[in-house]
Amino acid sequence: xxxxxxxxxxxxxxxxxxxSFKALDGVDMTIEQGDFVxxxxxxxxxxxxxxxxxxxxxxxxxxxxxxxxxxxxxxxxNERALLRRHYLGFVFQGFNLLARTSAQENVELPxxxxxxxxxxxxxxxQAALKQVGLEGWGHHTPAELSGGQQQRVAIARALVTNPxxxxxxxxxxxxxxxxxxxxxxxxxxxxxxxxxxxLMVTHEPDMAEYAKRIIHFxxxxxxxxxxxxxxx
Amino acid sequence: xxxxxxxxxxxxxxxxxxxxxxxxxxIVIGVSAVITMxxxxxxxTQAVKNxxxxxxxxxxxxxxxxxxxxxxxxxxxxxxxxxSLEDVAAIRNQITGLAAVAPEVSKSATVVSxxxxxxxxxxxxxxxxxxxxxxxLAAGRTFSEAEEKAGQTVCLxxxxxxxxxxxxxxxxxxSLRVNNFSCEIIGILVSKGQASMGRDQDDTVIMPIKAVQRxxxxxxxxxxxxxxxxxxxxxxxxxEQLTNLMRERRRLGDDKDDNFNVQDTRQIAEALxxxxxxxTTLLAAVASVSLLVGGIGIMNIMLVSxxxxxxxxxxxxxxxxxxxEVLLQFLIEAVVLASLGGLVGIGLATLASIGLSQVxxxxxxxxxxxxxxxxxFSAGIGVLFGYMPAKRAARLDPIDALRHE
Numbered sequence: 001x002x003x004x005x006x007x008x009x010x011x012x013x014x015x016x017x018x019x020s021f022k023a024l025d026g027v028d029m030t031i032e033q034g035d036f037v038x039x040x041x042x043x044x045x046x047x048x049x050x051x052x053x054x055x056x057x058x059x060x061x062x063x064x065x066x067x068x069x070x071x072x073x074x075x076x077x078n079e080r081a082l083l084r085r086h087y088l089g090f091v092f093q094g095f096n097l098l099a100r101t102s103a104q105e106n107v108e109l110p111x112x113x114x115x116x117x118x119x120x121x122x123x124x125x126q127a128a129l130k131q132v133g134l135e136g137w138g139h140h141t142p143a144e145l146s147g148g149q150q151q152r153v154a155i156a157r158a159l160v161t162n163p164x165x166x167x168x169x170x171x172x173x174x175x176x177x178x179x180x181x182x183x184x185x186x187x188x189x190x191x192x193x194x195x196x197x198x199l200m201v202t203h204e205p206d207m208a209e210y211a212k213r214i215i216h217f218x219x220x221x222x223x224x225x226x227x228x229x230x231x232x
Numbered sequence: 233x234x235x236x237x238x239x240x241x242x243x244x245x246x247x248x249x250x251x252x253x254x255x256x257x258x259i260v261i262g263v264s265a266v267i268t269m270x271x272x273x274x275x276x277t278q279a280v281k282n283x284x285x286x287x288x289x290x291x292x293x294x295x296x297x298x299x300x301x302x303x304x305x306x307x308x309x310x311x312x313x314x315x316s317l318e319d320v321a322a323i324r325n326q327i328t329g330l331a332a333v334a335p336e337v338s339k340s341a342t343v344v345s346x347x348x349x350x351x352x353x354x355x356x357x358x359x360x361x362x363x364x365x366x367x368x369l370a371a372g373r374t375f376s377e378a379e380e381k382a383g384q385t386v387c388l389x390x391x392x393x394x395x396x397x398x399x400x401x402x403x404x405x406x407s408l409r410v411n412n413f414s415c416e417i418i419g420i421l422v423s424k425g426q427a428s429m430g431r432d433q434d435d436t437v438i439m440p441i442k443a444v445q446r447x448x449x450x451x452x453x454x455x456x457x458x459x460x461x462x463x464x465x466x467x468x469x470x471x472e473q474l475t476n477l478m479r480e481r482r483r484l485g486d487d488k489d490d491n492f493n494v495q496d497t498r499q500i501a502e503a504l505x506x507x508x509x510x511x512t513t514l515l516a517a518v519a520s521v522s523l524l525v526g527g528i529g530i531m532n533i534m535l536v537s538x539x540x541x542x543x544x545x546x547x548x549x550x551x552x553x554x555x556x557e558v559l560l561q562f563l564i565e566a567v568v569l570a571s572l573g574g575l576v577g578i579g580l581a582t583l584a585s586i587g588l589s590q591v592x593x594x595x596x597x598x599x600x601x602x603x604x605x606x607x608x609f610s611a612g613i614g615v616l617f618g619y620m621p622a623k624r625a626a627r628l629d630p631i632d633a634l635r636h637e
Contacts (some may be wrong), residue, residue, distance in 0.1 A: 057550060057630050078554050096547050096634060100247065110551045112236055115323025157551070 002069060004164070004197060005031040005054065010063035012049050012220075022162065023049040026063065033164075034231045036191045036198045038208035040218030050217065055088060055167045056080040068164075081175075085113055089158025089196075093170035095150040097142040103129065103153045104138030105192045110161050128156040132186060148179035155186060166190065168200040172207050184210040192232065194212040234564070241565035244537075245572070256573030256611040258526025259613065263577025263606045264584060265519035270584040270602045273512025275594035277505040282595070283425075284501035290331070290461040291364060292471055294478065298485040312483065312491035314453035317441070322481060323459065327473050332360035332460040335441050343437060344409040345397040352393060354410060354437045356444025362421075372404040372419030375440055375487040384444025385415035390434035391423035408437070413447050415439065467496060525612040526573065534566050534621035545625050546633025559626035566618020567611055574610030578603050598622040 012024040015078045024046045031037060031150060041047045051056035053065060056072055059080075065072040067087070072080065082118050084090075089110075107125040116124070119177045129138055131154040142150050151171060158166055168187065172180035200211065208214050216223040243253040296312050322334045338355045359374045361367070372388065379386050387408060394403055407414045424433040447454055461470045474494050482491065538545070548558060582598070589596035 052631055055550075079554075081549065081552050081554050083548065085550075088552075090550050092634065096550075098544055099546065109548070113551065113553050114549075148504065209314060 003030045004033045004068065006066040008064040010053060010060045010065060012053065013061045020180045029177045029222065030232055031197065032200070034195050036188070036212040037200065038211035038214045039161065039199065039201045039217060040203060040208055040214060041102055045217040046077055046220040047201050047217040051167060051169055051199070054199060055090060056083050070138055071099060081095065082085040084109065086216070087164045089161065091151070091154050091158050091162035091166065091171045093173035095142070095154045097150055098145065100141055102139050102141055103134065103145065106153055107160050110157060124160050128160040131159060132156045137166060141182055147175050148182060151183055163196065165197045165199060168198065170201055172202065172204065237561045237564045238568065241568040244565055245569060251533065252569060256527055256576065256613060258522060258529040259570055259573025259610050260577040260580060261573050262519060262523030262526045263610055264581035265522060265579035266516050267578060267602055267606050268584045268588065269515040269519050269598070270512060271581070271599055272588055272592065273508060273515065274599060275589050275596055277508045277582065279594040280504045280508060284497050290464050290467060292459040292461065292467070292474065293495045294457040294459065294492060295495065296475060296492050314455070316452055316454055319481060320454065320457055323457065323474065323477065324371065326477060327470060329462050329466045329470060330459060331462040332363035334360035334364045334458045335454040336361070336456045336458060337441060337449055337454055338594050339444060341411045341448060343393065343397065345406065348397045350393060350396045352437055352476060354439060354448060356439050356441035358441060361438060361458070364458040368422040370420045370422045374419060376535055380440045380599055383440050383446055385413055385443050385447065386418045387415045388419040388438045389417055390422055390436040392419050392432055392434040393437060394420055410437065411448065454602055464615055468606055471496065476610060523609065523613060527617040529611065529612065530566055531617035531621060532580055534562065534618055536563065538621050538625040542628060542633045542636040545628050546630050546636065549628065549630035550634060553625040556616035559622045561616065562622035562625045563618050566622065570614025571607065571611045574607040577610065
C-alpha cells in the first residue's frame with residue numbers, strides 16, 4: 001500500500017527577486033495512514049508553511065505533493081477545496097468558530113457544504129459533540145463556552161465529516177496545561193480508536209510527547225524525524 | 233444549498249436589523265417613489281379619459297377660430313363670423329349618419345330661488361344636447377317641440393344647482409329666477425362630476441337656445457355646435473364633410489384657411505392623456521435615480537460586511553466551501569436585502585397611492601405590471617451591486633482570511 005501523503009522536494013518561496021524568502025527548501029516526507037505526527041520547530045522554521053501545504057490551503061512553489069496518489073500541486077483552487085471538504089479536518093489555535101452561532105450549527109457547517117439533509121446534519125453533529133464530550137452543549141454559542149470547550153467544538157467540527165486526516169495547528173496554544181492535556185488525550189483517542197491520521201504543529205514538547213512521531217523543522221527543512229511509537 | 237443560503241441571509245439581516253433597515257431604505261424609497269408616480273400618473277390619465285368620455289361619445293365640436301385647443305366653452309375667434317341656427321339646420325339636413333346636432337350658446341348668469349342665489353353658466357341648446365353630451369335625466373322631462381320652437385323659458389338644472397338652491401326640496405315644477413326673468417324647471421340632470429381642469433359639469437342650467445338668445449345674449453349667434461356621430465368608424469369622414477360644408481357656407485376659397493375648427497373628443501383625450509403620460513414618465517425617471525442610489529448603498533454595506541466577516545469566510549473556505557458557494561452566499565444576501573427593500577417599497581407605495589389618489593381625486597388601480605417590474609428590478613439591483621462584494625469574498629485567500637483580526 002502506498003503512503004497516504006508523500007512530499008517530494010517541496011519548496012515554498014514568498015516574494016520575488018531580492019526580497020524573496022525561502023520558507024521551505026526541498027522537503028521530503030512520507031506519512032502513513034494512522035500515524036500521529038507532531039511537527040515542531042522554532043518560529044520561521046517553515047512548520048506552519050508546511051502545515052498549510054499539507055492542508056491543501058496553499059500550493060508549493062516547487063516539488064510534488066501526493067495525497068492518495070493525487071498530485072495536489074496540480075489541482076485548482078476549487079479542486080483543493082473539494083479535497084479539504086472530503087478528506088481533511090482542521091483545528092486551529094484560535095478555535096475559529098463562527099461567533100454568535102451555536103456549537104451545533106458550527107459543527108454542522110462542513111456538512112452543509114456536502115449537501116447533507118437537515119436530519120443527517122443534526123444527527124451527525126450531535127454524535128460528533130458527544131464524541132468530544134460536549135453532549136447537551138449544542139445550543140451554546142462560542143461566547144458562552146470555555147476555551148477548552150470551544151476547542152472541543154472545533155474538533156467536533158473537524159470530526160463530523162469522518163476525515164482521513166485531522167490537521168491541528170497549535171491546538172493547545174491558547175489553553176492551560178490541564179485543558180491542553182485533555183485535548184491531547186482526545187486527539188490520541190481519535191487516532192488510536194478511530195484510525196484518524198493526525199498531523200499537529202506545536203512548539204510545546206509536552207504536547208508533542210502524545211504523538212507517535214516527531215518531526216523537527218529548522219530553516220525550512222526537516223532537521224530530525226523521530227518515531228516514538230509504531231503505528232497500530 | 234440555495235435554501236440554506238437564503239436562511240443564512242435572513243439571519244444575517246436579522247442580526248443587524250437597524251443596519252439592514254438603513255441599507256434597504258434607499259431601495260424602499262426608490263421603489264415606492266417609482267410605483268407611486270406611475271400609479272398616480274396612470275390614475276390621472278384614466279381620470280382625463282373618463283372626463284373626456286363623459287363629455288359624450290363620438291363627439292365632434294365645431295368652434296370658431298383657428299385654435300386647436302380652446303378653453304372649454306370659449307367662443308368666438310377673432311374676425312370669423314359666428315355660427316347660426318341655419319348652420320345647424322344645414323348640418324342636420326346635408327350630412328348623414330349623425331345621432332345628434334346640438335347648437336350651443338352659453339352665458340353666465342345669477343340664478344335665484346327663494347332666498348338662495350347662485351352664479352352659474354346658462355347654456356342654450358336643443359334636446360340633441362342631452363344625446364350628444366350623454367346626459368341622463370334624474371327627474372322630469374326634456375323640452376317639448378313647442379318649447380324649443382317658441383324659445384319658452386323652461387329649463388333643466390344640473391345636480392350642483394339643485395343642491396345649492398333647493399337642498400332637500402323637489403325642484404321640478406318650481407320656478408327659477410335667471411337674472412331678470414323667471415323660468416320653469418322641467419327636469420333635473422344626473423350628476424357627471426368634475427370635468428378636466430376642475431370644471432364642475434353639474435353647475436349648469438340648460439334652456440332652449442332661442443330663450444337664451446332672446447333673454448340673455450340678445451343676438452342670433454351660436455357659439456359652437458356639437459355633433460354626435462352615430463357610428464364611431466364614420467368620425468373621420470363626418471369630420472371631413474363638416475369641414476367642407478362649413479367652408480362652402482362661409483364661401484372660403486381654396487387659398488383661404490379654415491376660420492373655424494372641428495375637434496374630436498378623442499383627439500382632446502389623446503392630447504390631454506399624452507401630456508399626463510409624459511409627466512408620469514419624467515417623474516418615474518427621476519424617482520428611479522433613487523433606486524440607483526439605493527443600490528450603491530447595498531454595495532457599500534455588503535463590502536463592509538465582507539470585511540467584517542473575513543474570518544468567517546476563511547473558515548468556510550478552509551472546511552471546503554467552493555468559490556462559487558461563498559459567492560452565492562453573499563450574492564443571495566444582497567438580493568434578499570434588495571428584494572426586501574422592494575417588498576417594503578411596494579407596501580409603502582400601495583398605501584401612498586391609495587391615500588394620494590383620494591387627495592388628488594383620481595381613480596386608484598393596483599398596477600400589477602409596475603409592481604412586479606419594481607420588485608424584479610430591485611432584486612436585479614441586488615445582483616448588480618452585490619456581485620462585486622461577493623466576488624471579493626469568494627476570492628479571499630483562506631490562509632490570509634483566517635489570520636484576519
